[in-house]
Amino acid sequence: MKLTSFDPSNQQALGRVAVATSEQVHQCVQTAKVYQQQWRQLPMADRVEIVHKAFMSVSPYSDELAVLLSKEMGKDIDRSTSEVRGAIFAGSHFAKEAGAALSPRADGSNISYRPLGVCAVISPWNYPLAMAVNLIVPALIAGNTVVFKPSEQTPLIAEKFVAYLNEHLPSNLLTIIHGDEEVGAKLVEHEDVALVAFTGSQAVGKKIMKTAAASLKRLVMELGGNDPMIVLKDADLDAAARFAVASSFENAGQMCTSTERIYVEKSVAQTFTDKVVAIASYYQTGCWDEPNAHIGPIVSQKQVTKIIDHMEDAKAKGAQVLLGGSVQHGNFFSPTVLTQLTPNMLMEREETFGPIVAIAEVDSVAEAIMRANDSDYGLGAVVFGQAQARDVANQLEAGMIGINKGPGGGGASPWVGAKQSGLGFHGGVDGHRQFAQVTVVG
Structure with missing residues (x-):
């Protein structure tokens, strides 16, 4: 065979x-x-x-x-x-x-x-x-x-x-x-x-x-993971937005430490989201040898179907799609940004593994921490902020936590979930x- x-x-x-x-x-x-x-x-x-x-x-x-x-x-x-x-x-x-x-x-x-x-x-x-x-x-x-x-x-x-x-x-x-x-x-x-x-x-x-x-x-x-990112009100929003898009879209979102869900304090949520959409708009899909392509195909039709299921579930439960949100052709899924992510959505509960930036606005840091930890997964997590960033990181339930950068210590650090x-x-x-x-x- x-x-x-x-x-x-x-x-x-x-x-x-x-x-x-x-x-x-x-x-x-x-x-x-x-x-x-x-x-x-x-x-x-x-x-x-x-x-x-x-x-x-x-x-x-x-x-x-x-x-x-x-x-x-x-x-x-x-x-x-x-x-x-x-x-x-x-x-x-x-x-x-x-x-x-x-x-x-x-x-x-x-x-x-x-x-x-x-x-x-x-x-x-x-x-x-x-x-x-x-x-x-x-x-x-x-x-x-x-x-x-x-x-x-x-x-x-x-x-x-x-x-x-x-x-x-x-x-x-x-x-x-x-x-x-x-x-x-x-x-x-x-x-x-x-x-x-x-x-x-x-x-x-x-x-x-x-x-x-x-x-x-x-x-x-x-x-695997369902990695959260928390954006605090005193974060460098330009750096946070760049990271959010790059991490969510890396390898077409098919990375175990891709950012899958983002919790942003309300006072900076709109500014952060606008920056994310602006950056994500530059991304293009394409084959491996196309010089201007940033996002390749999803590996299989089975995985494409999973992404579509998560998208449809999110939209049915109130998510707002600001960019993309659909299959372009074959196994290529458009770079996507959505907001109003809620805890009852598959996209918050499970690993989507696609090129999607999923954003939720939260009323408090405590809410962000609670939702970040409300998962069976615990591979990586990220916090962007200043005064409270380390305190928040110390409360997150993950094996690898990045402060103003991606998770994973590099060098001789273990890769641990x-x-x-x-x-x-x-x-x-x-x-x-x-x-x-x-x-x-x-």
Whole structure:
């Protein structure tokens, strides 16, 4: 059986990959288990050097990979180029950082970090290389082997990237398989998978957790967000408006930390909204190679339908559409600004994942905080303001909170979600250590 990948801008077929059968999933895991016994015996410095060199070897293919990523996912060539080069750099950087984090500690605590075994990595389509690398590299450096299932929406870029890596990695260290949720479920339930590292939807994450419970597999999961932004009356409104539009429209809104709902103090709401509409009006949709396009296609018709459902629900419940609000053609959704967002709307309750700036006017800071926190999600959050900004940030229920900037600390900070936006986390010293078994000998 074959899986066909389509260009979301025109629905043309780009290529096909083989879908793994149950037996092939089993064989991949079994082979990975055997090889893991050899990989774990290598000194940490050797593992780091092998992974580092493999990622560096992909650099000459950056342009080729960027074009394929743009065609398959829909993002423009500049963003694809940044993702490809970023993934190569991150692979090398994380290898060294994880090597230091997972080496035996020299503080007299007798704590060491041992491999778990076979790690299943399941990654999403919106950042198909970046999100995968974040999980694959610490898993490998910890001494695990990896069986990798990319999203069925972006199999070709994953296949090509892994093929280049495997020209320089030892055999069976990193194996890729393809398929839909059913194939992913077979991988998760396999008795010899010790750790599941997943980035994707909350619904699928809950299924993985239920399946993994049977054998108490270790889990590292990032499960999306419905990120709020609070704009206080003393905020720099120009900066706040620029951020609101850029964050809401980034990657056509298909980013886990995109701003999904904005709460603005009443006294500045009209001024802020006018600035947002003015900025958003400059944005244009278009294919990956169109020089003036800022927003690419939505990845699939299924996702387009979800955005339309959220729009229709919002309008039926009183939202006012100030810009856009509809499908232009195919999978292209117009850049949209709407106001009068209310708590009973799907757009406030769920992750829309589209190019929409959704604004609510609030009577008080307390109301803004209450509505921002009234969600099962808790990945990122943002506050724009001066005097109260840090106090407000300290009251928000999210794993990553930005003050007058986007969420995520950068550098050695972990990528972490609160509430139902995650279980475990990755990145930084503590994140890398979640891919190993903490062991105390003394």
